[in-house]
Amino acid sequence: MRIRYFDAAHHRPERVFEPIRTFRGRFGEAYLEAFCHLRGERRTFRLDRIASWAVEDVQKRVSARPPASNDQAQKACSITPPQGSALKRAGLL
Numbered sequence: 001m002r003i004r005y006f007d008a009a010h011h012r013p014e015r016v017f018e019p020i021r022t023f024r025g026r027f028g029e030a031y032l033e034a035f036c037h038l039r040g041e042r043r044t045f046r047l048d049r050i051a052s053w054a055v056e057d058v059q060k061r062v063s064a065r066p067p068a069s070n071d072q073a074q075k076a077c078s079i080t081p082p083q084g085s086a087l088k089r090a091g092l093l
Contacts (some may be wrong), residue, residue, distance in 0.1 A: 001034075003053045005045060012051060017043070 004014045017034035025031055030047040
């Protein structure tokens with residue numbers, strides 16, 4: 001996947017990553033844990049800060065991490081992009 005998001009400093013970097021899992025933070029924020037190809041390691045992204053996203057052809061990209069287990073792969077495939085209210089709170093609508 002390729003995303004453009006607002007980081008904590010309000011920059012809009014673009015990242016290419018392989019999703020690993022989604023989870024909720026202490027205060028209910030939704031997060032995505034993913035293997036970031038730019039950094040070469042696992043990173044965490046807040047879903048309400050994602051401005052745009054696109055699915056890339058994963059067959060063309062060679063993974064630098066071991067393949068996910070079936071359970072992890074199923075969780076990664078069930079990611080739901082932020083909806084209107086989350087985008088409004090982030091100032092994206």
